[in-house]
Amino acid sequence: MKKIIKNGKVYDGISDKIKQQDVLITDGVITDVGNIDISDGDIEIIDASNYIVSPGFIDIHSHLREPGYEYKETIATGTRAASKGGFTTICAMPTTIPALDSKDSIDYFKDLCKQRSIIKVHPIGAVTINRKGKEIVEMQSLVDSGVIGFSDDGEPIHDSNIMRMSLEYSKMVSRPIMNHCDDRGINYRGEGVMNDGFLAQRLGCSGIPNAAEASMLSRDIFLTELTGGLYHACHISAAQSVDVLKIAKERGINYSAEVTPHHLTITEDFILGSDDQNREQISENAYNTFAKVFPPLRTKSDIQSLIEGINSDLISIIATDHAPHGYEDKMTTLNQADFGISNFETTLGSVLQLFYSKDIKLEKLLKCLTSNPAEFLGKKLGKLTKGYPADIVIIDLNKEWEVNISDFVSLGKNSPLEGTNFKGKILQTFVDGEIVYSDDKGHNG
Amino acid sequence: MIADNKLNNLLDIDQLSKNDILYIFEFAEKLSSILNGPVKKVPVLRGKTVINYFSEPSTRTRVSFENAGKILSADVINVSSSGSSDEKGESFINTVQTLESIGADILIIRHSDSGAPYFVSRNIQIPVINAGDGSHAHPTQTLIDLYTVYKSIGEIEGLNLTILGDNIHSRVSRSAVLGFSTMGAKVTFCSPTTMNANYLSENDVNNYPSIMYTSNLKDALSDSDLIMTLRTQFERKASLVFPNINEYTRMFKLSNESLKYAPDKARILHPGPMNLGVEIDGYVSESDRSLINQQVMNSVAIRMALLIILIGEHTLDSI
Numbered sequence: 001m002k003k004i005i006k007n008g009k010v011y012d013g014i015s016d017k018i019k020q021q022d023v024l025i026t027d028g029v030i031t032d033v034g035n036i037d038i039s040d041g042d043i044e045i046i047d048a049s050n051y052i053v054s055p056g057f058i059d060i061h062s063h064l065r066e067p068g069y070e071y072k073e074t075i076a077t078g079t080r081a082a083s084k085g086g087f088t089t090i091c092a093m094p095t096t097i098p099a100l101d102s103k104d105s106i107d108y109f110k111d112l113c114k115q116r117s118i119i120k121v122h123p124i125g126a127v128t129i130n131r132k133g134k135e136i137v138e139m140q141s142l143v144d145s146g147v148i149g150f151s152d153d154g155e156p157i158h159d160s161n162i163m164r165m166s167l168e169y170s171k172m173v174s175r176p177i178m179n180h181c182d183d184r185g186i187n188y189r190g191e192g193v194m195n196d197g198f199l200a201q202r203l204g205c206s207g208i209p210n211a212a213e214a215s216m217l218s219r220d221i222f223l224t225e226l227t228g229g230l231y232h233a234c235h236i237s238a239a240q241s242v243d244v245l246k247i248a249k250e251r252g253i254n255y256s257a258e259v260t261p262h263h264l265t266i267t268e269d270f271i272l273g274s275d276d277q278n279r280e281q282i283s284e285n286a287y288n289t290f291a292k293v294f295p296p297l298r299t300k301s302d303i304q305s306l307i308e309g310i311n312s313d314l315i316s317i318i319a320t321d322h323a324p325h326g327y328e329d330k331m332t333t334l335n336q337a338d339f340g341i342s343n344f345e346t347t348l349g350s351v352l353q354l355f356y357s358k359d360i361k362l363e364k365l366l367k368c369l370t371s372n373p374a375e376f377l378g379k380k381l382g383k384l385t386k387g388y389p390a391d392i393v394i395i396d397l398n399k400e401w402e403v404n405i406s407d408f409v410s411l412g413k414n415s416p417l418e419g420t421n422f423k424g425k426i427l428q429t430f431v432d433g434e435i436v437y438s439d440d441k442g443h444n445g
Numbered sequence: 446m447i448a449d450n451k452l453n454n455l456l457d458i459d460q461l462s463k464n465d466i467l468y469i470f471e472f473a474e475k476l477s478s479i480l481n482g483p484v485k486k487v488p489v490l491r492g493k494t495v496i497n498y499f500s501e502p503s504t505r506t507r508v509s510f511e512n513a514g515k516i517l518s519a520d521v522i523n524v525s526s527s528g529s530s531d532e533k534g535e536s537f538i539n540t541v542q543t544l545e546s547i548g549a550d551i552l553i554i555r556h557s558d559s560g561a562p563y564f565v566s567r568n569i570q571i572p573v574i575n576a577g578d579g580s581h582a583h584p585t586q587t588l589i590d591l592y593t594v595y596k597s598i599g600e601i602e603g604l605n606l607t608i609l610g611d612n613i614h615s616r617v618s619r620s621a622v623l624g625f626s627t628m629g630a631k632v633t634f635c636s637p638t639t640m641n642a643n644y645l646s647e648n649d650v651n652n653y654p655s656i657m658y659t660s661n662l663k664d665a666l667s668d669s670d671l672i673m674t675l676r677t678q679f680e681r682k683a684s685l686v687f688p689n690i691n692e693y694t695r696m697f698k699l700s701n702e703s704l705k706y707a708p709d710k711a712r713i714l715h716p717g718p719m720n721l722g723v724e725i726d727g728y729v730s731e732s733d734r735s736l737i738n739q740q741v742m743n744s745v746a747i748r749m750a751l752l753i754i755l756i757g758e759h760t761l762d763s764i
Binding site: 196197198200201202203204205279280281282284285286287289328331332333334335336 | 454456457459460536537538556557558559560561563564566567578579580581582613616619642644645647648649650651652653
């Protein structure tokens with residue numbers, strides 16, 4: 001079965017230029033990219049004139065919530081939401097019940113995905129048993145079961161000996177340790193609910209200082225230098241963290257780092273209300289739990305540093321940290337509410353704002369969503385070239401739309417972006433050459 | 446102005462202008478005559494139901510709201526989270542929505558989480574009064590403090606207020622900054638550096654008052670007209686923010702000795718409850734310079750005024 005995507009503006013994940021090309025797909029695999037003459041009559045033609053054709057997005061950091069929290073999200077709803085957002089491969093954090101910390105739980109999770117997922121899902125194993133930070137998991141056996149990395153995400157690895165030993169061990173199992181950097185001591189023993197600073201003090205809330213993230217990241221970076229281990233920094237949010245990465249790069253320390261769409265685009269002011277960010281008059285919309293996320297939304301100057309971090313390749317991956325929650329998890333006070341934003345369906349819209357504001361080039365944004373995370377995974381993904389699986393998205397850059405949370409496919413309706421006007425939308429998502437989602441017809445299966 | 450446009454809730458002092466605050470004072474002044482009269486009961490809020498929802502311990506705030514409601518002939522119901530369905534696992538929002546459905550005309554809320562009254566206010570239709578939320582705000586206390594100063598000193602404009610103690614965790618100090626600045630006073634925070642809300646003056650917000658900071662008691666008191674000592678909040682994270690009570694007391698307690706640094710005219714406020722011997726000596730709190738008893742006495746009139754303004758039919762002229 002052959003298909004051809006004709007006349008698209010193709011970002012192939014290899015060249016830094018977008019070129020008008022055709023993409024030929026045979027039995028789910030890309031068999032040619034270029035200006036292709038179709039003489040064969042038995043071929044399905046997909047006209048992509050005026051649209052961007054890109055490798056499907058790859059998310060190395062998401063929460064699917066199944067097993068254990070099926071009221072927040074399931075593998076079925078989460079992967080459908082992801083495909084709507086242009087993702088063809090996602091990696092699921094082990095923040096499940098049971099935690100993905102054993103061969104059995106990984107095998108069970110993969111089995112569930114086989115039955116319920118409509119895209120490619122790779123598990124991330126816990127670093128420590130039950131993410132408690134005490135004993136390291138059987139890392140090799142988890143790698144044998146298919147984990148792409150290790151993280152206690154949500155639970156920073158505090159014990160420096162655990163961090164050091166897992167980094168040492170990571171060299172042997174060849175998969176990275178992905179740490180959520182937050183020093184609980186600096187973060188009021190873990191009681192912080194938002195960015196530290198004027199707004200936190202104005203609202204009487206415990207703040208999470210940038211130093212909580214940057215100090216643990218520095219420890220990790222120098223432990224990486226010490227051990228030569230494989231290290232990945234999750235969701236960098238603070239300007240100081242970008243400075244730490246600069247030092248790491250200067251010293252030739254190998255690491256990778258990700259940033260989320262929300263840390264790149266919105267500030268702590270969203271705590272004042274999604275459409276009511278007036279610092280001079282605190283309205284009843286303040287203490288907006290949909291803007292409570294960990295690490296917290298920061299400031300404009302942090303955003304500027306993160307953008308520079310991407311443009312100077314200190315940060316090479318955009319990851320969603322898709323963190324869906326149920327109604328009651330957010331329908332409470334800011335202190336009590338869970339951390340997290342439902343992100344799959346707004347990621348492209350968010351990051352394209354940076355393209356339209358001329359902060360980051362389109363090619364760079366796509367690279368951070370496709371070939372860079374593919375390289376992190378070490379898998380044959382994220383490129384439109386001969387022999388690669390036909391995981392492809394077609395994007396209408398000019399399509400304007402408004403975020404309506406009730407339209408979310410994700411069970412997690414927790415987004416601070418309700419009512420936001422975006423420009424740029426996924427038209428079609430292909431996994432192994434088959435359409436799994438299209439903007440006009442919805443999901444296929 | 447709230448005399449013309451009805452106030453829908455009272456979440457913090459930043460909703461009120463100087464004229465609004467003076468209007469509330471005028472109301473309270475009129476109501477004081479009831480409190481001083483032979484029969485302390487008027488039918489102003491007859492048929493209205495006031496519900497006090499307190500999820501934190503409170504004596505003076507709860508009782509003074511209760512008394513304010515009862516003097517105005519409202520039916521007052523007290524709900525505390527212990528002994529309520531909170532203990533059965535009901536969510537906070539369901540509890541307050543239930544109280545609304547049962548027929549509350551107004552909810553008075555005390556909660557340990559900053560912002561809780563904001564969350565409640567946007568999810569129910571009836572007015573909400575913030576009776577203290579976490580470390581955030583305590584607007585009725587500030588109105589009482591302002592009213593007390595207004596009655597005993599007069600003009601608030603130009604006064605120097607020193608707030609002494611743990612201002613980083615204090616809802617009283619946060620609302621006081623807004624209220625006293627609105628009335629034209631200048632505010633100085635004095636506390637150990639670990640308890641100073643120093644970000645409050647590092648901002649780009651035009652209308653946020655500027656605050657002076659010091660950890661030197663002598664400096665803080667030398668030019669004070671008003672000294673407000675805050676309760677040392679052992680139950681909040683106080684354990685790590687100063688070495689021990691002895692050192693705190695030596696450096697920051699308001700005593701006859703430390704008061705020598707202050708001008709003779711300086712008057713003393715305390716929102717209560719007091720830890721006598723820790724942040725303030727009994728000699729000071731009971732002295733002629735202390736306005737602490739007046740604060741408590743004025744609390745009922747201010748809260749009566751607020752209840753009428755929020756849910757009553759009367760205006761200043763008809764009361």
